[in-house]
Amino acid sequence: MSAPSPASAQGQAAKASPIHVSAVTKVFKTRTGDEVLALADTTFKIASGEFVSIVGPSGCGKSTVMRIIAGLMEASKGAVLLGSKVVTTPSPEIGIAFQKAVLLPWLPVARNIALPAELEGRMAKAEIDARVDRLLEMVRLKGAGGRYPGELSGGMQQRVSIARALMTEPSVLLMDEPFGALDALTREHMHDELLAIWAANRPTVVFITHDIAEAVYLSDRVLVMASRPGRVIADVPIDLPRPRTPDIRGEARFAKLGAEIRALIPH
Amino acid sequence: MAMTGQKSGRMSQLSATLADLQTSRLAGVLHVVGVRMVQLLGGLLVWDLLVRGFQVDPRIVPSPLDVLESLWNLTISGILFDAIRITMLQTVIGFVIGAGLGIVLAVTLSEVKILKLILQPYIVALQAVPKVAVAPLFLIWFGFGMESKIALVVSILFFPVLVNTMAGLDATTEEQLELMRAYRATRWQTLVRLKAYVALPFVFAAFEVSLVLALTASVVAELLGSGTLVGLGTLIKIFDARMNSAGIFAVLIVLSVLGVALHALVIAASHRFLAWSRPL
Ligand SMILES: Nc1ncnc2c1ncn2[C@@H]1O[C@H](COP(=O)(O)OP(=O)(O)OP(=O)(O)O)[C@@H](O)[C@H]1O
Numbered sequence: 193m194s195a196p197s198p199a200s201a202q203g204q205a206a207k208a209s210p211i212h213v214s215a216v217t218k219v220f221k222t223r224t225g226d227e228v229l230a231l232a233d234t235t236f237k238i239a240s241g242e243f244v245s246i247v248g249p250s251g252c253g254k255s256t257v258m259r260i261i262a263g264l265m266e267a268s269k270g271a272v273l274l275g276s277k278v279v280t281t282p283s284p285e286i287g288i289a290f291q292k293a294v295l296l297p298w299l300p301v302a303r304n305i306a307l308p309a310e311l312e313g314r315m316a317k318a319e320i321d322a323r324v325d326r327l328l329e330m331v332r333l334k335g336a337g338g339r340y341p342g343e344l345s346g347g348m349q350q351r352v353s354i355a356r357a358l359m360t361e362p363s364v365l366l367m368d369e370p371f372g373a374l375d376a377l378t379r380e381h382m383h384d385e386l387l388a389i390w391a392a393n394r395p396t397v398v399f400i401t402h403d404i405a406e407a408v409y410l411s412d413r414v415l416v417m418a419s420r421p422g423r424v425i426a427d428v429p430i431d432l433p434r435p436r437t438p439d440i441r442g443e444a445r446f447a448k449l450g451a452e453i454r455a456l457i458p459h
Numbered sequence: 460m461a462m463t464g465q466k467s468g469r470m471s472q473l474s475a476t477l478a479d480l481q482t483s484r485l486a487g488v489l490h491v492v493g494v495r496m497v498q499l500l501g502g503l504l505v506w507d508l509l510v511r512g513f514q515v516d517p518r519i520v521p522s523p524l525d526v527l528e529s530l531w532n533l534t535i536s537g538i539l540f541d542a543i544r545i546t547m548l549q550t551v552i553g554f555v556i557g558a559g560l561g562i563v564l565a566v567t568l569s570e571v572k573i574l575k576l577i578l579q580p581y582i583v584a585l586q587a588v589p590k591v592a593v594a595p596l597f598l599i600w601f602g603f604g605m606e607s608k609i610a611l612v613v614s615i616l617f618f619p620v621l622v623n624t625m626a627g628l629d630a631t632t633e634e635q636l637e638l639m640r641a642y643r644a645t646r647w648q649t650l651v652r653l654k655a656y657v658a659l660p661f662v663f664a665a666f667e668v669s670l671v672l673a674l675t676a677s678v679v680a681e682l683l684g685s686g687t688l689v690g691l692g693t694l695i696k697i698f699d700a701r702m703n704s705a706g707i708f709a710v711l712i713v714l715s716v717l718g719v720a721l722h723a724l725v726i727a728a729s730h731r732f733l734a735w736s737r738p739l
């Protein structure tokens with residue numbers, strides 16, 4: 193287990209499930225019959241309420257490992273534990289933001305965000321509406337709730353999909369390059385919003401990104417993956433104090449951690 | 460003082476532009492109507508001149524005036540509206556049943572893959588049968604009343620709707636299905652919240668081609684055998700027996716108007732229900 197993070201040291205109830213990826217191997221069969229070893233014997237643990245980023249070159253298996261954690265894809269070998277249970281199907285604890293926004297074009301933005309709650313069918317209509325309003329504000333799309341996905345820019349669509357992932361206040365949050373399509377300023381705003389949500393609810397977060405500075409700013413730990421075959425090659429603890437504020441980006445320690453991680457990523 | 464003057468000036472400018480916009484829209488509509496009227500009258504004039512110039516036998520091609528007269532007589536006698544009602548009733552009932560059955564079977568087959576495997580060859584074989592050739596059988600099975608006509612309409616509509624809806628239900632992307640699975644949608648939720656919407660443009664495409672076909676089928680069924688009910692097809696048969704070409708032409712004009720109206724209706728409905736799928 194990793195060292196207790198500051199918030200849990202403050203005595204907050206840590207009820208979010210830890211994640212244990214245990215010796216997971218994933219082999220894909222291509223159309224031509226070849227086999228691709230997307231993940232080879234990958235093992236890592238994420239503690240309850242911990243914020244962990246995964247970085248690594250394109251095609252190293254980041255999205256694949258996230259799908260396996262989410263219960264959307266079976267491992268060829270090995271297993272994932274969510275809390276004490278082996279993952280076989282998607283769990284209601286999980287909120288997920290995919291690499292692509294995947295919005296339903298026939299639903300207005302607000303209904304796209306509400307989708308997970310509507311499918312679950314436990315939240316009252318008024319509660320759903322109130323929550324959607326708050327999420328719209330958080331992702332800076334206030335007033336866009338009635339618009340349709342086809343009328344939004346790529347970055348706006350991505351923010352809708354982030355809001356959707358947060359809809360059910362999941363205790364495990366899986367995010368696959370969620371801020372990839374955002375401009376620098378919106379991205380930094382989203383960093384602070386995400387950290388605020390994380391500080392308030394303390395979900396366990398797996399955050400996939402190509403942006404090293406983003407990984408350092410947000411995370412307790414950064415896992416570095418390599419490709420062919422996909423595996424974790426380094427585990428870098430981010431010992432910057434929390435709560436993190438934008439000025440931290442100018443500090444020497446921040447730059448040093450970034451450089452350290454960059455040097456670890458194979459290219 | 461100067462401020463308010465400026466403001467009201469801008470306001471009147473604004474309302475003037477709005478008024479301009481409205482008059483220009485009205486002018487646009489009037490322009491289109493005017494052009495269409497000229498086209499219509501021009502066409503009738505050419506038709507009339509040709510018939511007169513070549514002294515065509517009115518039993519072969521009647522003059523436009525004879526056709527209009529026939530149309531007028533059919534209208535005031537009430538025969539035309541009864542005939543329209545009967546043919547349209549057959550078309551609409553047949554459409555509702557045929558489209559309904561097609562959609563229900565499509566959903567069943569796409570949800571129960573084993574049924575699809577079993578039934579696929581039969582569907583392909585039945586689809587290949589020219590439906591009009593089956594019409595005599597429908598007369599034997601359902602009699603000379605509306606039922607046999609409705610049956611032909613149903614048989615014409617059913618297959619395009621079935622095939623298109625099945626294709627539509629399978630047109631979901633892997634990512635959309637993954638989204639529904641991630642949020643633990645039930646099979647029913649995935650059907651009504653995802654697949655139904657993905658299929659909708661396909662269903663409307665089927666409606667667009669088959670609704671006018673349904674009208675044709677309704678008329679053809681009457682031509683092949685009719686009882687006491689006088690629909691538009693039966694009317695054509697009656698005029699045919701009397702060598703009354705003007706009457707036939709009058710009915711054809713009515714059918715063409717109905718066909719265009721039905722088509723416009725489907726287009727309007729698809730614009731209403733598929734607004735989200737239109738690129739902006
Ligand atoms: N459904 C699939 N069928 C076959 N091969 C796949 C499939 N999904 C992923 N792969 C392969 O597995 C490897 C890892 O893919 P994955 O999408 O996990 O990479 P990634 O690290 O998320 O890359 P990126 O940063 O570009 O998103 C790649 O070589 C990819 O080609």
Ligand SMILES: [Mg+2]
Nearest residue numbers: 254255291368
């Ligand atoms: Mg990926």
